[in-house]
Amino acid sequence: MQINEKAPASLDALSLGALSPELAPYQQEPPQMASAAVGKNGYLRLKFIHKGNKSVLYEMERKVPLLVQKALYWDEEMPFLPCVPIISTSGCILQGDRLAITLDVAEGACAHVTTQSATKIHSMDNNYAAQTQLIRVAKDAYLEYMPDPMIPHRNSRFINETVIECAEGATVVYCEILMSGRKYHHQDELFGFDVYSSRITVKNQSGGTLFTEKLVLKPKESPLDVVGVMGKFDVYGNVIVIADKACQDEILAQSPSYYSEELCHGVSRLPNECGLIFKALSCDSPKVKQCIREFWQVVRKVTTGYSLPTPFLWKT
Template identity: 50%
Template sequence: MRPRPVPTVPELAPYQDEPRQAPAGRAAKTGMLDLRFEDRGTRSVLSHVYREAPLLVQQALYWDEAVPGLPCVYIVSTSGCVLQGDRLHVDIEMGPGAMAHVTTQSATKVHAMDANFAAQLQTVSLAGNSYLELMPAMTIPHRRSRFYVRTDITIAPSATLLFSEIVMPGRKHHGGEMFEYDLYSATVTAARPGGGALFTEKLLVEPPRRSVRSTGVMRGFDVLANVVLLTPRKHWESVLDRIASGRSGRSVVAGASRLPHDAGLVYKVLGPESAPVRAHVRDFWSVVRDVVLGKPVPPMPLWG
């Protein structure tokens, strides 16, 4: 596994200066994580791990009683946060028929920056009949932070990927720090193994340049969830039939849309706090599990 260059995108042009501390992308600033899951009959296993600090994975856990053969893996940051100049690389490969649930040990906290930016580049590859839940905890961009995320997906037509992102406005309850970061840029691309492109979606938020509170953006909402479901048509049509869209109560708005090329669905949620947004994502996850696997999601932990 080798580090990949960050794509040249216009929004990163103002942030090319080097930190006064360790230069961008040097030792301890380039985290790498390479995971491969394989089907071993009675259960799937984490068959390969390569890691370089500050990214870490220890071992797969089998705590999901409804799907006892499902390995659950936590991505850990040994630095505890994302810092200026960090270049993080995550590669996940699902072998034929393999299953996995991958998440993070806590929220991704992107600290304040006075130079450069931080980037996380992810590649996800799913072979035939594989199933992956890639559901990290929320991202919290602190004041003056710049974070670029790109996720490139290659997925077989018979495979299923549930990928979620939850983005906070900042440290909302830390002096009312709301949308005071410099840049949050997130791109998701998907293609078939033969190279046929499915879709590209890009979220670009630059609060100092454009108001996040305008109509058609966040307006009065604070928290955004973006969930991508890539799965065969028979599955996503069933999920779409069971998902309610529109306003939920007085505080949350949610809706699902079809992705191009019959690839699946994108589901978006806006809310005032993380708890109701996470609850809607969990409801969507529950429907996906039931439709694709015929199994329930695990019970909500006491600390959830």
């Protein structure tokens, strides 16, 4: 796949929230520091290529508050896999932040991208935070994007736009885990955020849209802890897998649905035979992380032939 140097016009973190009706009530500028000011208009661009007997982080551009130091090779099952944690120099996402992330994985390369820890969306009294993510995976390339959970604090507003562009033979494992807030900090933190908006779009190498999913959560207007939405659960996990049809069939055959009073999860096909989507619900984030890890293990084994390494103790 030819990697275009410019992101699609719709992926503009500066205008994303301004054009979104769910954020219309939150357009006022923060009196402390203007939105997208220095230190609040960050970007991160990473490009991975295959070089020698491994893949490497070939190009990196960064601007605070987003930071990457270097690629590490901590995966003992895939020692050729560069593992990159994204770091926030501000410690959390703040009101007025405008963030843009671009990940390019060149033909035949592979990469694992995660975060340093859970991403906290701090409480806000003005404006909102916006983020765009452009993920481009070339022919026969492999990417695991496995960030730690997102934790929206009380009165926070956040919008995210993700576009995944996949070429023929590419495999992408894209994960997101959304917490209900800092529920052990204060009772009003449970579903106490104002807006959480997230759209994920998968495109083919010609730019055609294969799949789009958008969530707009406003728990103060439309409660989430009701039947048909989250029910009694308050942790949501979502994994999108883009892979060829034969791999999809095998993954689906090895991933039965499950339901109990503590955890439920299931997997289904995406439109246009582009991949699979796995969803999980629980009141316990370690249970969601564990069932996602089990699904991820199946995906990696089927698509690459390799297993997952032993998890780090601090990642459970």
